[in-house]
Structure formats: structure tokens, C-alpha cells
Amino acid sequence: MPPRPQPETDLAPDRGSAVPPPPPAVPAAEAAAARADAADGRDTMSPPSPSGAQGADSAVAERIDDIPPKPPLPAASRPPRKKRAPRKNAPAAPAVPDKPEIPAAVAAASYQGAAQEPMATPEPLVAPEPEAFVEPAPEPEQVILPEPDPAPVVEPEPASEPEPESEPEPEPEPVVEPEPEPEPVVEPEPEPEPVVVPEPEPEPVVVPEPEPEPVIEPEPEPVMDADAETFKEPERSDVEASDLELLLGDGDADDAEAVAEGGEPAAVPAPWHPPHDIAGNAGEAPALRLRGVTKSFGQTRAVDAVDLEIPAGSFYGLVGPNGAGKTTTLSMIAGLLRPDSGTVEIAGVDLGRDPRGAKAQMGVLPDRLRTFDRLSGRQLLHYYGVLRGLRPAVVAERAADLARAFDLTSALGRPVSDYSAGMTKKLLLAGAMIHAPRLLVLDEPFEAVDPVSSGVILEILSTYVASGGTVILSSHGMDLVERVCDGVAVIVAGQVLARGTVDEVRGDHTLAERFVQLAGGRSDVEGLEWLHTYSD
Numbered sequence: 001m002p003p004r005p006q007p008e009t010d011l012a013p014d015r016g017s018a019v020p021p022p023p024p025a026v027p028a029a030e031a032a033a034a035r036a037d038a039a040d041g042r043d044t045m046s047p048p049s050p051s052g053a054q055g056a057d058s059a060v061a062e063r064i065d066d067i068p069p070k071p072p073l074p075a076a077s078r079p080p081r082k083k084r085a086p087r088k089n090a091p092a093a094p095a096v097p098d099k100p101e102i103p104a105a106v107a108a109a110s111y112q113g114a115a116q117e118p119m120a121t122p123e124p125l126v127a128p129e130p131e132a133f134v135e136p137a138p139e140p141e142q143v144i145l146p147e148p149d150p151a152p153v154v155e156p157e158p159a160s161e162p163e164p165e166s167e168p169e170p171e172p173e174p175v176v177e178p179e180p181e182p183e184p185v186v187e188p189e190p191e192p193e194p195v196v197v198p199e200p201e202p203e204p205v206v207v208p209e210p211e212p213e214p215v216i217e218p219e220p221e222p223v224m225d226a227d228a229e230t231f232k233e234p235e236r237s238d239v240e241a242s243d244l245e246l247l248l249g250d251g252d253a254d255d256a257e258a259v260a261e262g263g264e265p266a267a268v269p270a271p272w273h274p275p276h277d278i279a280g281n282a283g284e285a286p287a288l289r290l291r292g293v294t295k296s297f298g299q300t301r302a303v304d305a306v307d308l309e310i311p312a313g314s315f316y317g318l319v320g321p322n323g324a325g326k327t328t329t330l331s332m333i334a335g336l337l338r339p340d341s342g343t344v345e346i347a348g349v350d351l352g353r354d355p356r357g358a359k360a361q362m363g364v365l366p367d368r369l370r371t372f373d374r375l376s377g378r379q380l381l382h383y384y385g386v387l388r389g390l391r392p393a394v395v396a397e398r399a400a401d402l403a404r405a406f407d408l409t410s411a412l413g414r415p416v417s418d419y420s421a422g423m424t425k426k427l428l429l430a431g432a433m434i435h436a437p438r439l440l441v442l443d444e445p446f447e448a449v450d451p452v453s454s455g456v457i458l459e460i461l462s463t464y465v466a467s468g469g470t471v472i473l474s475s476h477g478m479d480l481v482e483r484v485c486d487g488v489a490v491i492v493a494g495q496v497l498a499r500g501t502v503d504e505v506r507g508d509h510t511l512a513e514r515f516v517q518l519a520g521g522r523s524d525v526e527g528l529e530w531l532h533t534y535s536d
């Protein structure tokens, strides 16, 4: 060990009373490390053991054994022991000679001096004179002498003094112990559990089939109890809502607009002489009768004085080129549009005068599949049925039957927005049928529907017609119309150019050929030669 300047003055008087053998010289680096440990308050004064630093650790471990066991801590929350880590790297142990036990007070005093003059030690190491080494050794013993027991026998007591040395060390550890205690409070890592719990939430989102009732109950009121004026509300709000409510309620969109603007609620019936398109029972009101129905959009006359009479139990087709006025005509039949002039009767009930009574006898598949598509298929069918005044149990039973017929059973729990176009069309067709109306008004019911489903729909409709129901549909499928319909009307530019039974209309041609004749033939395709030049 290097000479320690501070103890020299204190130990001079008693020097020689007990002089231990001089310790061997210590390399400068090790001595500096030892002093660094001393400056940190570490136990470098304890006699070096054969194992060096490990011996010091074992001594500390023995002291730790006297401390009551700590509660187990989670690895993550256990604080790092900063004071132990450097001790493992303490290099002084191997070369430090044996030293006598030194009381803690002396050690503290001597290391205080060392800490005050840390840079003075290297110089004595450069000149390792034996005299300098003799001085430090007696230092501890002569410090003991001033104490009550001068006899060297008392020196063993210093052996008991190390105990106080060991006491202060455990002190920091008890300080460490309380620290972990609060951490166990942090342990409640049950936090991840509540995080895991929310995962099941998506399931209740998928289950929301009890929702239909709360969703449906509020809205039927304005519809079922409505008179013509109440339809101003759906007009103001939502196009989709108004479509469905108008299909089921008392008025139509134009009624609402007219009433809101202070105009007349319905068109004045025009004089009309019924053309009997197809044979019906004498004296029985036709399922559908149009008299001079006209509708214009600005300068465009979409429907121009259309007359139709369709007996009950008919399967009737409305055909025509794009923009001919088919959808406009069907919309006026359904009550979605109010004619500019003319009248619409459903089973003898004037739609303009008694929209509620007329609509109660109709089921409508509108052209655009606008609906409440955030509902599931089952919810939407429930909505349709309850709005029609059916009891929920009846609705559920019929919905299951229709879904089975249209191969939608597995899709009933899914939102309608996720349906394909064909699935949506079949679902809305089921909704149009759920209240068993006398008349079905279907705008292109087979569009986007696969052949299998088309066959199913045709079978259902044929059975429906055979039992007395009436169907009027629009379609571009001439073959289909020719095959399944009893009567047909060809409408071009808003006017009916031909009507009657299918045989009457097609004559000696196919219905497609007759359609082309009436619609004006093929358009001019000249001038498109550039299409064959290919830009690449």
C-alpha cells in the first residue's frame, strides 16, 4: 500500500508499540482502484482474502445472511444494485498484502485523508522505500491505543469493531429493502388482464341482432300513423329512409314536396278509357291500372300519358331501351314519384287519394338498392315486416322461410352493406314479399342475380302468380320475359308502343326482334374506327 500522509502525524507518538510487517508494494493501478473504492465508502479496509474481491463479497454475503429474507420481487421491478457491480471489478485484492484489522473510525479517518489527496499517492509508489511502508502498518494499532484498553490483548476487541463496520453496511441494504416494497404495489400487473378483456368486445358487436327491435320501433311510428303530410320528414332527412318509408306509407316523394311547398297533394285524375292489355275477370278491379300517367323532369318527358291495365293473377313485363321510362313508370306505381298527371290504382284503390290503402297491397323492389344497409339481413327483414304491421314472431318465421328460399340463411347475420349486388337484390325482394302483398312491383329483379338464384326467383314468382298474386317487372331480358310473362308492354321514349299478351306483341317475330323494331334498331357505330388503332 502506498504511504498515507494523513495518519503520520496522529500515529507518530505511539509508533513502535506494535509494528506489523511492512506490506509489499502495490502496483499503482491497483492502489488507485482501492482508493477509489475507499472514496465510495466501500470496504477496502477489510483484510484481503485469498480470493481477493470475492473474499470481500463473501464477507458481505455473510452479513446479508443475517438480514431477514426479502420478499421476492419481479425481475423487471428489482432495482439494480449499483454498489455491488463495481465491487466485482475491484482489482486491488490479488496484490494487497495482509493487514491487521483496523477499527472503522480509524479507517474512516485514514480514507478521508486519502480522499482529500488522492493524487499524492502515486508519488510514493514511484519511490517504494521500505520506511514509507512501515508507517502505515502501525496506524491502526496506535489509533486503538488511545482507546480505553492500551494492552495489545484489547486489540482483539477491534475484531469486534468490524461488527460495527458490518452494521453500517447492512444499513444501506435495509434501505434497499423498503424500495422493493412499493414496487410490489406496482407489480399488480393485472393491468394486462383488463387489456385482454376488451378483446371479447368484438363478439358482442357481431351479435347485435337484438338491436333490430330498438332500431325499428321508433321509425315505424311516423310511417304507420302517418298521413300524407307526415312524409315531409323523411324527405328532409335521408334519401334511403324516405325511399323505404314512402314504399310502405301513405304518400310519395312529390306529395311531400308539394305539401311542403303549399301545393296540391295529388294530381287531378285525367279522363281515361281503359285499354285491356290482357284478359281479366269481368267486374273485378284490375290489380293495377294506369290512366294517362305523365311525368317530366325539366324538359325531359320521361313518361308520356301511359295507360295500362293488368288483371290480378298476371305476370306482366315492362320492356324498353335505356332511358325509355320504365323505372319512372314503376316509381309512380310504387308511390315513390307523383305523376304530373294521370292516376294510379292498385286493386281499385286510388294511390293519390288513398296512398296508405294502395301501398298496403304492394310489395316493391326499387331500381336502386338503397336501403338501411348497416342493418343485418335479419334486421332489415324484421324492419320490413314490422312496418307492414306483422307481429315479430310472424316476421321471424317468414324471414327464415324467405332466406331459405333465396339461399340467404347464412348471410342473415351479416350487415347488408357486405352483401353482393345479387344478394342485396334477393334480400330486398324477400322484404317486398314478406307481408304477402297482392301486387309485386319489381324493377329489374334479375339484374346481377346468378342463374340459379334467377331460377329460384322465377319459381317463387310463378307460384305466387298461380295463387292469385300479380307481378309487374321491368327487364332487359327479352327471353325471360317471353318465357314467363303473360302480358308485356314495350315502352319507348316514355310512350307505350305495344302492349298485350306476349304472343300479341311479338307477332311472327321473337320478342327481341319486335323490341328492336319498336326501339328504332341499331345505333350508328360508324366513326369509331379510331378504336382499332390502339394507342400503344
Ligand SMILES: Nc1ncnc2c1ncn2[C@@H]1O[C@H](COP(=O)(O)OP(=O)(O)OP(=O)(O)O)[C@@H](O)[C@H]1O
Pocket (backbone or CB within 6 Å): 297, 300, 301, 302, 320, 321, 322, 323, 324, 325, 326, 327, 328, 329
Ligand atoms: N330524377 C330524374 N331527374 C331527371 N331526369 C330523370 C330522372 N329520372 C329519370 N330521368 C330521365 O327520365 C328518362 C327515363 O328514365 P328511366 O330511368 O325511367 O329510364 P329506364 O327505362 O328505366 O332506363 P333504364 O333501362 O336504363 O333503366 C331518362 O331520360 C332519364 O334521364
